[in-house]
Amino acid sequence: MKFCSNCANPLRLGIPDEDNLPRHICDNCETIYYHNPKVITGCLPVYQDKVLLCKRAIEPRKGYWTLPAGFMENNESTMEGALRETYEEANAHVEISHLYTLTSIVHVNQVQLIYLAHMEKPEYAPSNESLDVQLFSEKDIPWDELAFSTIKNALNFYFEDRRLGKFPLREITLNSNND
Amino acid sequence: MKFCSNCANPLRLGIPDEDNLPRHICDNCETIYYHNPKVITGCLPVYQDKVLLCKRAIEPRKGYWTLPAGFMENNESTMEGALRETYEEANAHVEISHLYTLTSIVHVNQVQLIYLAHMEKPEYAPSNESLDVQLFSEKDIPWDELAFSTIKNALNFYFEDRRLGKFPLREITLNSNND
Numbered sequence: 001m002k003f004c005s006n007c008a009n010p011l012r013l014g015i016p017d018e019d020n021l022p023r024h025i026c027d028n029c030e031t032i033y034y035h036n037p038k039v040i041t042g043c044l045p046v047y048q049d050k051v052l053l054c055k056r057a058i059e060p061r062k063g064y065w066t067l068p069a070g071f072m073e074n075n076e077s078t079m080e081g082a083l084r085e086t087y088e089e090a091n092a093h094v095e096i097s098h099l100y101t102l103t104s105i106v107h108v109n110q111v112q113l114i115y116l117a118h119m120e121k122p123e124y125a126p127s128n129e130s131l132d133v134q135l136f137s138e139k140d141i142p143w144d145e146l147a148f149s150t151i152k153n154a155l156n157f158y159f160e161d162r163r164l165g166k167f168p169l170r171e172i173t174l175n176s177n178n179d
Numbered sequence: 180m181k182f183c184s185n186c187a188n189p190l191r192l193g194i195p196d197e198d199n200l201p202r203h204i205c206d207n208c209e210t211i212y213y214h215n216p217k218v219i220t221g222c223l224p225v226y227q228d229k230v231l232l233c234k235r236a237i238e239p240r241k242g243y244w245t246l247p248a249g250f251m252e253n254n255e256s257t258m259e260g261a262l263r264e265t266y267e268e269a270n271a272h273v274e275i276s277h278l279y280t281l282t283s284i285v286h287v288n289q290v291q292l293i294y295l296a297h298m299e300k301p302e303y304a305p306s307n308e309s310l311d312v313q314l315f316s317e318k319d320i321p322w323d324e325l326a327f328s329t330i331k332n333a334l335n336f337y338f339e340d341r342r343l344g345k346f347p348l349r350e351i352t353l354n355s356n357n358d
């Protein structure tokens with residue numbers, strides 16, 4: 001970030017009064033720019049004993065499998081975003097049960113929310129964001145071809161919790177460039 | 180947002196390829212700007228039968244009571260942010276129990292997380308963000324002087340749940356300029 005998006009003046013990095021972190025500051029129009037984590041919201045869609053995964057058509061991790069999820073947009077709730085992403089990536093309509101995982105991915109400044117969701121019918125299809133969409137039973141999950149460790153965690157929790165019959169919220173913090 | 184913060188070129192509003200929402204686009208350096216909701220994270224600190232509230236020293240809602248909470252920063256988890264805000268606003272150290280409320284405040288593009296937390300000792304003090312900090316029992320809560328409806332909701336849930344002895348995650352969507 002080099003220039004003020006309000007007046008095009010060059011920015012300087014400094015600590016504003018009554019703040020304690022460096023921010024980008026415009027001395028011309030006195031705007032202060034704050035950079036905050038972004039929310040990723042999505043679903044873990046379940047149909048009978050299977051879960052729905054999407055094969056990514058776009059980078060990062062193109063060709064790897066993931067749960068339908070993406071950046072939350074302005075003017076929507078976290079649940080609306082999760083439903084929207086599930087429809088955009090998998091052409092699937094789901095019913096949300098409850099928030100299932102909350103992961104702070106500290107090294108990339110993201111907070112990922114995954115909702116447990118149910119599909120009434122096995123209806124889904126690839127989209128321009130997904131090369132393929134499939135239902136997988138536990139024994140067929142492509143564990144070595146999952147796109148992100150957060151997705152692997154969510155699936156591990158799900159199959160573990162299914163044996164116990166309870167799906168409590170799982171809260172995780174990841175903080176490493178290897179995650 | 181009028182100018183590219185990377186190259187100072189004027190921006191145009193347009194829908195990028197394979198997108199479906201208008202974004203600010205720089206045709207000079209080909210940067211696309213996405214605007215996403217921000218996360219507010221904080222605590223509902225409990226000491227014995229009382230909860231800790233802060234009287235806001237800054238706008239908006241200066242002079243009104245609130246729970247310690249604020250914008251999540253980069254390079255921290257949601258829980259770390261909640262603990263940081265509780266210390267910055269109330270000079271209180273708390274122990275987090277679990278995520279208690281998740282509110283999508285759609286009309287201001289915020290997601291607010293409030294963690295239920297416990298104080299081992301009644302130690303707290305005002306800060307440059309809080310004019311006053313006090314423990315309140317249920318009958319003394321200043322209901323008419325609370326800063327935000329999200330805070331009123333969290334306190335109502337807490338006292339209701341305390342009678343039942345269970346504190347499940349409450350998920351709320353607010354979408355009105357009156358909330």
Ligand SMILES: [Zn+2]
Pocket residue numbers: 004005006007008009026027028029030031
């Ligand atoms: Zn400026």
Ligand SMILES: [Zn+2]
Pocket residue numbers: 183184185186187188205206207208209210
């Ligand atoms: Zn540019």
